[in-house]
Structures are given as C-alpha cells and as structure tokens.
Amino acid sequence: MTETSIVSYAEMAVKIRAHCLRMTHRGRSGHVGSMLSMADILAVLYTGILSVDPFNPGWEDRDRFILSKGHGGAAVYAALAERGFFPREWLDTYYLDNGKLSGHISHHVPGVEFSTGSLGHGLPVAVGMAIAARHAGAGHRVICLVSDGDCNEGSTWEAVMMAAQHGLDNLTVIVDYNRVQALGKMEDVIEMEPFAGKLKDFGWAVREINGHxxxxxxxxxxxLPFEQGRPSWVLARTVKGKGVSWMEGTVACHYGAVSDEQLIQALKELGVEA
Amino acid sequence: MRTAFNEEILKIAEKDSRVFMVLSDIGYGEIEPFAARFPERYFNCGVAEQNMTGVACGLALEGNMAVTYSIANFPTLRCLEQIRNDVCYHKANVKIVIIGGGMAYGPLGVSHHSTEDIAIMRALPEMIVLAPADRIEARAAVHAMMEHEGPVYYRCGYKKEPDIHKCSIDFRIGRSIEVRSGTDITLIGTGTVTYRVCQAADLLASRGISARVISMHTVKPLDREAVLQAAEETGALVTVEEHNICGGLGSAAAQVLAEAGAGVPLRMVALPDTYIHEVGTHDWLLDRYGFSPRSIADTAGKLIGAGV
Structure with a gap:
C-alpha cells in the first residue's frame, strides 16, 4: 500500500460521501447513514480492488459486485459516476421525477450488477454467480456487500450454508457491520455476536477488520481468498453515518433526510465546499 | 407426468450444456438420472427455496438456464419475492417447475395443495404460465419452456394422469389446442383436469350438445384469439381449472371477453375461495368440488338452457 493509494482512497471516499449527502438532501430521501458507513469500503473496492471497465460494463471477465443492502445504492451510484460509468450529472436526478437513479440500487444503471432493495436477496444470487464462474472455469470473483440487517434474513443463512458446502472460494462477503438497524441498535433487535464465530462455525474463512x-x-x-476451498467473510466494523459527527452511531440517520443547514454543516465537516 | 418432465429435461440437458437443475431436496425417484448424468450441473440446495431461487437466478444471469423444481407451493410461494425481484425483474432465464399442481397431493392436506399458483404467477411481469393437460403436452411444454428466453412457470401434474391427445400436437406457448370441435358451447380447460373436461364433452354429446374442448396449456399469455373465436362461434364458454376461482384461467378469459365486448354467457368451474381441508384422494376431492364430468356437463348444459 502506497501513500498515493491511501490518498486516492480518501479522496474517493470524500467524493462518495459528499455525493450521497447532496443526493439524499435533494431527493429528501433516507438511508444516508447506511451510505456513509460503507463509503470507505466502496472507495477501496472501486479504486483498487474490483476489476471493472467503465467503458465496457458488461465485460465478461469483470468481477461481479452485488450490493445486497440496496437501500445504500446512492453510494454505489456515486462510486460508479466517479469511475466514469455514467455522467456525474445523473447523480443530480437521484430520487427525483423522471430521474436516472432510483432509491434502491437498479441494474438498469450502467455498472450495477444486480438490483436489490429487499434484504436477503444478494447473497443467494452471488452464490449462483460463483457456482457459474467455477463451472465455466472463469477467473473473476464475486463480492457481495451485505448489511448486518441483511443477516437477519433467513435466506442469507441459507446461502451461507450452501457456499460453505460447495467450498466457493471465489465468493467473498463483506459485512458493513455498523450495528445500527432501522428501528434500533443491533443489541436491542437481533444480536449477531459472536458474529465472526458464527461464520467460522459455518465453514467460512473469516477476518475482522476496521471498515474505515x-x-x-x-x-x-x-x-482473497483467505483460504483455498472456503468462501471468505470480511466482518468490516463500521460506524453508521461515518464522517458526519451528529449522525455517527445514531438510529435517526437511517431514515432521516438531510436539511439545508445540515447539508452545509456536513459538507464542511468533510472539507468540501457546499 | 412428472416422469415425462424429467425424461425430457434430461434429453435437453444432453444437448445443451447450459441446463442446470437447482433443487431444494425434492425429487426422490425422479431426479436421480439427471444427478448421475450431470453432477456438475445438479445442485441440491437443501430445504431452502429462497436460496434455491436466488442461486438459479445467479446461474441464469451468467448465461445458463436454471430449472428450480419442487412440489406444490414450495418453489413458488415460499420464495415469491425472489421470483419477483430476482428472476422476473432481471428477466433471468429461470424455469420454475412444480410437481403436483392443484390438489394432486390430495390427502397430504392444504400445505400441499397448489391452488392459487396460477393467479399469483400470472400477475408477475415477464412470467410465462404453463399448465400442460397430459403427458404429451407435458413433454412438448418442456421443450417450449427451455426454448423460451426468460422466466417460465411450469405447473406439472403428478403421475398417472390420463392422456387426452391421441396424436402428435403442435405445442406453442400462447397457442391453445382444440382437443375436439363443437358448435353449441366451448369448454376450456387448463392443466390435468382437462381430461375430465373431455369426458364432460362426451356426456354433453350424448345429450345432443356439441361441445368444443380447448386445452389452454398456456394461461399467460392467454390465447385471446381462441377465446374470442369460441365466443363468436359457439356463443357460450365454461372454463375449468383446478385452482381458486380468483385470478386464474376463468378470470383471464373473462378479462378478454369483457375488454372485447364479447358478452357471451360464461361459467367458471373452479375451486371456491376457501381452503380445502377435507381429506381425500385427488379424484375424490375433484368429484366433491364440482369437477366430475357429470357436474361439468351439467354446468355447461344449464348455461345454454339445455337442462341437465
């Protein structure tokens, strides 16, 4: 890791965060806290990890990236726009009448692999794609970013079991582990701990990291893969609303829209001109 | 019929390496030849229909054709949102096959009665809805389904259903088959109950009534032309489906007639809008709920004022 790449990741993350704040402010829409918590992960994925081609989004050998927490789609849209998959101006239409970008992530947008929005859908499809890649002898990877709320869904665990059963080491799950759900903190809803232990017991190769x-x-x-013959699970500890002081760690930032004053203040905290 | 399905899918898989079978631990006694012949394209997901459907979708989005397969409501209602959001919205080349449409699993009870499936599946954009009447249609329908690019729902029978066709058929999605000609009334059946419709037509013939019989093996897209032609030429219609009276074949036909302003007398022989908790064999339940040939014939006779 070079100083240069750290700087580029940081710059990308600021851009993603600023876009998300502006988009949700303009659209009077929610989920900004969920976007901010995974912004650093997305910045690294789209700057230094994912093998994708903005000029050929359907490139056969691309890495498949599925955002299972589709409510955070604006953050992926922002990353894709910054990578040149579509004009940045499209971001200005997010959530608006006749807009290019819907609130939950859509495969009708160049660079988006799969539409989600209802939790628990991403990982089973990722498992199918990983099986297909292995069957075809293809070298690309399948990476699925899930929320901790995603892991409340039974379908996620169905897929967890199947991925381990078939030793899909071309499959990686990254959990945006911010521990804040729609109605409360994880410890008050469904506590997942020992989260890493659960996945190890389920046969995955698990690492816990700081997601910022x-x-x-x-x-x-x-x-990747962390172990041959096992799917990889990255438990990325994050902070909901990361980067905006009054949002960090709050339940309110899941649904709450950003006011005019809050936008100015938030962008200031990010060091971005309003 | 399920044996016919499995034999045909195996034949297709021999020629087309894109065919995957994705199961949820159902298929005992039928699926083994596929599993033995193509272990690399056979995936038993365990008792996990949501994952089964998602995995099938993932496989299909990578250029394959994935068939999900289970009994009654398991591969449809248990994973309906996966079918809607993942399969249909993405136009994924996934084929959803149920064994035991209607009340084929009779005494197993309500959980195993697939009696709202047609209504639910036909409400999904992109979905084709097939319900073959006999083994001859069933075999042809497998090929038509696999040749179609996109989601298909295939309501298969169980076993030992009588054949209604005596010769080879021209099976095309969305194109119904006239099983027998007639001029006084038209009986339109879908699925395996259609053989009882043919028997009802025989009874009507013995009463001097000439009944046309149509096998509507595709409920979506419905063969509008056949429905309107039957209305115009025979002046009265009876739809027969082993399905809740809400939202199935009868509703689809009524919609066609109403929109066309073809206001002919219509009756729907279907299951009442309730759960059939009585215990009995498939045939016993069908007789009890108005699907005996005599009951169907009586319904038709009354409709055209010919009495019973």
Missing part, C-alpha cells in the same frame, strides 16, 4: 481503515481494507481484500 483504508490500509486494512485493501490489504485484506488483496489476500
């Missing part, structure tokens, strides 16, 4: 530390994110993702 670029070096840690990058170095671990560069070592």
């Amino acid at each position: 530390d670029y070096a840690e994110i990058e170095s671990n993702l560069l070592e």
